[in-house]
Amino acid sequence: MTSRRLTRGVAALAAVALAAGIVGVSGEAAAAAAAPVVTRAALDPVLVAGRGAAVDFLEQEAENATTTGSIIGPDRMAYSLAAEASGRKAVKLLPGQYVEFTLPKNANAITVRYSIPDSTTGGGIESPLSVSIKGSTKRMTLTSKYSYLYNQYPFTNDPNAGLLHPDWWITECACVPTQTTPTPQITKPFRPMHFYDEQRLLLGKTYRAGDVIRLTAPANAAAWTVIDLLDSQQVGSPHVRLVASNVLLFGADPTGRRDSAVAFDKAIAFAKAKKLKVYVPPGRYQVNRHVIVDNVTIEGAGSWYTTIFGKEVALTTPAPDGSVHTGVGFYGKDAAAGGSANVRLSGFTIQGDVRERIDTDQVNGIGGALSNSVIEGLYIQHTKVGIWLDGPMKNLKISNTQIVDQIADAVNFHTGVTNSSVTNSFIRNTGDDGLAMWAETTTNSGNTFDRNTVQTPTLANGIAIYGGTDNTVSNNLIADPIREGSGIQVGSRFGAEPFAGFLDITNNTTVRAGTYELNWNIGLGAIWFFALERNIDAAITVSGDHYLDNTYNAIMLVTDWPVKDLYSISNVVFRDVRVDGTGTSVVSARSAGSAVFENVDARGVGAVGINNCGSFGFGPAGSEFSLSGSGNDGGGTTGPWFGAWQLPNTITCDDRPPVVAPPAPSPW
Missing domain, CATH: 2.160.20.10 (Single-stranded right-handed beta-helix, Pectin lyase-like)
Structure with a gap:
């Protein structure tokens, strides 16, 4: 998904193998030197210009570097090392193997994002990593004691634990275990997640652009070491x-x-x-x-x-x-x-x-x-939450500010937070929403999340807005949500006060978003509206957003089945939006209500452009959800995504069409 500028013939062969979908390039086939490939959220920076935080480090994905290890991924299904990696790929080292990064600019400090195994009983282990550059070698001691959560919410550190909630519905067995005879056997460890951690290292001197940093798993290292990326600065x-x-x-x-x-x-x-x-x-x-x-x-x-x-x-x-x-x-x-x-x-x-x-x-x-x-x-x-207010x-x-490796959220504006902001901040590896405004019991108003980068939330959403008045989400970059959430959520849930006034969602970019919802057994949108406890009917405008490489839908408007006849979503306008690749549809509507689409351009659409189930009434007058607008272009193999035959409310309900891997994003 990022351009490679590998040099020398053998490295070029490795790139061809990767393009063909071969998982893993090791040994001499990857030993040739590689020119530095700098990315942002594992993308060519051109694709996200002006979006996200302006940080003082440069990101290099391990899968673009030189290695004697093997590349894992890509994978977008939860509970795997590849799925939680930035860009959904990483490099796995066995003892004695290495990955080399060529510095793109002068640097005296690095951050390594990595994973090593848990202990057999939970609680983590430690393992060495050798860092060599220009004849100097330093030793990092990696740990997994802050990684690895298992089981059902609120999770456990014990990989051998039985179900925390045997009275809950379990998708894996399509049953409620306590109501099933014989009790089903659930594979352990059950739903492992939160695999990664990161460490910073001052190198002791400044090294020049072009110098090579080698990360080696020494002979006494853990059974494996996964290197996701290196940030240098x-x-x-x-x-x-x-x-x-x-x-x-x-x-x-x-x-x-x-x-x-x-x-x-x-x-x-x-x-x-x-x-x-x-x-x-x-x-x-x-x-x-x-x-x-x-x-x-x-x-x-x-x-x-x-x-x-x-x-x-x-x-x-x-x-x-x-x-x-x-x-x-x-x-x-x-x-x-x-x-x-x-x-x-x-x-x-x-x-x-x-x-x-x-x-x-x-x-x-x-x-x-x-x-x-x-x-x-x-x-x-x-910490549990980086900043909870x-x-x-x-x-x-x-x-x-940088907030990384959290058990729950990075930032949560909770209850009556007004005229406040998070700007130019970098979030990575949260265990719940990256940035959240939660108007529980008292509304939040006049708040802004602007020019932030949120990467790899292992649970829930990159950015979530739960109720509130006159709030703004702008110019953010959100990448690689893993499970039970997506890039951006607008949610009437968790006891939140109603949406009122306006909510402006403008000029954001999501990439590789739209996770698989276990309980619903469907894919989510990169941005999704969820009316669970109230109608969503404030003046909500989504403008200038780019939804890149969407795993399933780009846009989703949904009401949960038990309340589908009680609540609706309306008064939402999507304007000047670009959708670059979807695994399924551009829009999935599973709610009563309506939305307006103006100048929403799409390409690489994997299924019918509009999946319109409404609230599943399926009456002769069509769906309970209607779409209108103009200037909407593009589509996929099934024709224009915003086809006249679908409007305003033709029933085109197919929640689970075949998923088509979208092409890699490219300049529009």
């Missing part, structure tokens, strides 16, 4: 703040051997009294509980230099909010207590120790209520 010097409330002066330990929570509290109190900023110099600081922040600025030396980490700590008695653990995190005061305001957090890493999903736990990187505040330049890893609160700006 030039990291600047540490930020220094001389006149500040320096945490070292209050006893903080930069070696991480002692807990520094009390020192942080003292530094914050001094800073507020003296109207100073708090400065956290380079180092690793252990903090095993929440640090409460209000009316304070905390600056690190940069996220590559200042790390604040902590253990997950079991509480002797549950907290009032239901938490049974605590851990490192920066929290505003509860909204019920007035919340916090005028907080600025910048230039450091928050690294948690969360390995299981317990929804009542407040073990997030940042939490509470933070009004009139700024979060900028952070790197958040291994409980309103009412207003005017929070999150920008230039």
Whole structure:
């Protein structure tokens, strides 16, 4: 799906083998040097220009590099290593094998996204990885203790566990096990997921463009090591703040051997009294509980230099909010207590120790209520949710932040968050929605998700909007959702307040989106509207979006079967949209209602352009869902996608047509 510029004859033969669908190129056939192939979300950057976060690193997919290992994938079905890889491909190394990346620009730092096996009883293992460049070798210690979830929601770390909910419907056996005699045998481990993790490494000096980095699984490595990608960058010097409330002066330990929570509290109190900023110099600081922040600025030396980490700590008695653990995190005061305001957090890493999903736990990187505040330049890893905010609160700006390897969401604006934004931020490998606005009990309004990149959410959606008023989703890049969600969801569910005012979804790009919904046994759209608890009838406009390489449908409007005669979806306009390749249809309508399509162009459509089931009434007057519009061009082998014969509401219901692998995206 990305252009290859492999050099030398043997490498060219390897490229031909890949194009022919051969899975795995190893040994001498891949040993020739490869010119660097830089991608964004495993795509040629030309295809996503102006979309997503402008980051300071360059992405190189392992499948485009030189390797003596084997290429796995492509695969889009959940529960596989290839499906969770960026671009749905990766390189698998056995002990002694390597993958080589040629630096496209000068760099002194790398990030490696990888997977290694779990232990047989769960809990993870460690394994070495050798990093060699220009005669210098460093050793990384990879771990799988933050990977591997199994079973049904909310999941378990035990690969040998029986069903967590034997009273739930199980697609694999098409049954409810507790109601079945004899009880069906479910293959273990059941539904393995969340395979990947990533590590950063400062190289100690700057290497030049054209230098080759070799990642080798040494002889004593795990049975296999999968390398998904390498990000390389030039990291600047540490930020220094001389006149500040320096945490070292209050006893903080930069070696991480002692807990520094009390020192942080003292530094914050001094800073507020003296109207100073708090400065956290380079180092690793252990903090095993929440640090409460209000009316304070905390600056690190940069996220590559200042790390604040902590253990997950079991509480002797549950907290009032239901938490049974605590851990490192920066929290505003509860909204019920007035919340916090005028907080600025910048230039450091928050690294948690969360390995299981317990929804009542407040073990997030940042939490509470933070009004009139700024979060900028952070790197958040291994917490439950990177940033979970409980309103009412207003005017929070999150920008230039990376959130990776989460058990649940990256960012969730939950309940009464207004006039707030997430911009130019990079999200990868979440265990639930990447970015979410959830208007539970109190509406969210005036919020914006703009110019963010969301890659490989292992569950749910890249971006999800659950109710709310006057919100905007713009200029984002969303790639490779895995299961039970897709690129963008507009959902009336989870107790959300109704959609009202407007919702603008504009100039976003999704790629390889549209997952397989296990319970419905159908494919989802790259963008999907889901009316489960209310009508969706606000003024919703989707304009300028590009839906690339859609696994199933590009656009889906659906009401769940039990409420199909209660709720509908209407007043939605799709304008100036491009659909480049679908496995099935352009539009799948499984709801009553209507939508307008203006200048929606499609190509590489795998099935009939419109799958119109409506609410399954199938009356002589046609479907309960009607489509109208003009200027809609293109289609596939079945003819124009927006054919006159289908309009306004001809029944063309086929939820499960043969899936046709779409062609690779290309410039329009």
